[in-house]
Amino acid sequence: MWKIKPPITYPLEAKYRPYLESLVPTDPISLFNLKRGSPEEEFPNLKYNYTCMASILTLKLYARQFNRATQSGVIFDDIIRPGLEEPGEFNGPMTVGCAAGDAQSYILFCDFFDRVIEAYHNHKMSKLQESDFNYDNLKGGDDFDQDYALSCEVSALRAVDDFCFPTHCSRGERRELLTLAKKAFDQLAETLPGKLYSVAEISQHPEDKGVTVIPSPFQLRTGVARDWPDSRAVWFSKDRTLVVWININDHLKLVTTRDDANIAKAFQCICVNLQKLEALYKKMRHPFIWKPQLGWVVSSPADVGTGLRARVRVKLPELSRHKRLKDILRRLRLCMDNTDCSGVYNVSNAQTIGLDEVGFMQLVVDGVQLLIRMEKRLQNEENIDDLVPLQK
Template sequence: MTVGCVAGDEESFDVCKELFDPTLEDRPARRLRARRRAQDRAQDRPQPRHPAGRSRVRTGLPCLPPHCGRCHPIQQLSALKSMTEAEQQQPIDDHVLFDKPASPLLLASGMARDWPDARGIWHSDKKTFLVWINEEDHLRVIPMQKGGNMKENPHLGYILTCPSNLGTGLRAGVHIKLPHLGKHEKFPEVLKRLRLQKRGTGGVDTAAVGGIFDVSNTDRLGFSEVELVQMVVDGVKLLIEMEQRLEQGQAIHDLVPAQK
């Protein structure tokens, strides 16, 4: 059984602190350190020999869906509702548009209520800058591009609906193809030690298809944006090196990192 936590309103973190505090501490996380730009000091990026398919840095403005009513001004938007399913599918496949919530965590928390009313997106002509409206939070601001140069993605961070996003609110993700490493017994341990997490490219609770994973930072609390982005950059470089070793039939045990 899957169990999760969602804040119904701002006071939830105080009123229900007996639940939220241990949950946050177990991520693990101790200090709330966050505010401004991350990539200014982030060093290096994945090498083109085994390029990351796509990189994305996301932050958002909270709406706390269990507490949010239809009367809120931003919920008068109806852009997504005006699109047919066929018109929606291509931007979903391009990772520009979010899909309808399917995870039991999202459904139980009211994220799909009145779907698709009041949902929509804005994006730049080149689709390298996105604004998601009412997917989970009021706004999610997303610089996105092909390749792995995260230093080109400025962002801000704050407090969001999901406790896992408290702190920086930043999840820096890279779509990367790891057909060999993804099947290796050490893969989950390596991710844990690098403080990274994996999911499918379709979002939360989706599986990798064709060996392509969405790899991102596990932590939001206790680290600055610079540190979080650097963890992803360094971690993805190591994953690429491991994948190349496995492609050549070589062992990777000597590359398994210490716990960060």
């Protein structure tokens, strides 16, 4: 018996309801027969997990994502698998600990991804992301002190629309992505000639190509390196100014390196050729994925926004030992990693979302200039407190 009045049934509604309901897309999760328990029974052990994912995830949040799946079949456990496979170390660098299986993951699991992005990048998701490839807007970057700035690298990641990301894509998708890349580079040859090599070819003679492409244990555990080296390739421009990695970590990764640390020229090379490739992929009806709040969408939340990483190899033996170094880097929004050479470090942007491409490049250029000034002061046994910047 109804405790409240029964709903009113209209004859036409009753007649057409089956037809209308048939138009509603089927929830993918309802098509699965997953042998799993309740959210409480399936919740992962995060006790010794030091990833950003673990700091965000609660049972309540896990339960909200539990019965969801994207149209290509990505479930929430697929999303958090990278952080469970590689939980990090207590004093080690913070990693995001998750990866999207497709572009829809960022929408369907936005409750989780938005929190991760905000925590990892210190960025409010209410802000819209902008993009700026006008390299002429960059100030400096071609005038580093060559005694300290030794070399540089600029890279950009892109994901192609209508394809799953590496942790989830099929062999057929991966092969189609390679076919699209071949078509794009054939057309690019008119302005930038180059040659495409399969990873299998490179593995036979790595010394000829100057690169070694070997999947890491992490890539193997998370499925990024499934079927290796099937449909993995690297494209080299004839003048070696540009290298493009295909199906390695993301669909595409463009990389420019220079021995003279002229990061302005490296950025120009990335901007010009990235826009050319973008136009070619649009022409083939598979544009690069862009979302207003996320910017350029790629598989890892650590790289969304611009997908841009700018690195300068800098000699900083004195500054690397300074007690305020961590605070200085935090204020400059930079990170500093060891290299195989004592006293030499890679300085790069810590975030990829919140500013446009020129904005992040400017952070790196200004930051490296300041770090070099500090290093010179310390070598002369002078104080650097007046050079410590405010939070950028």
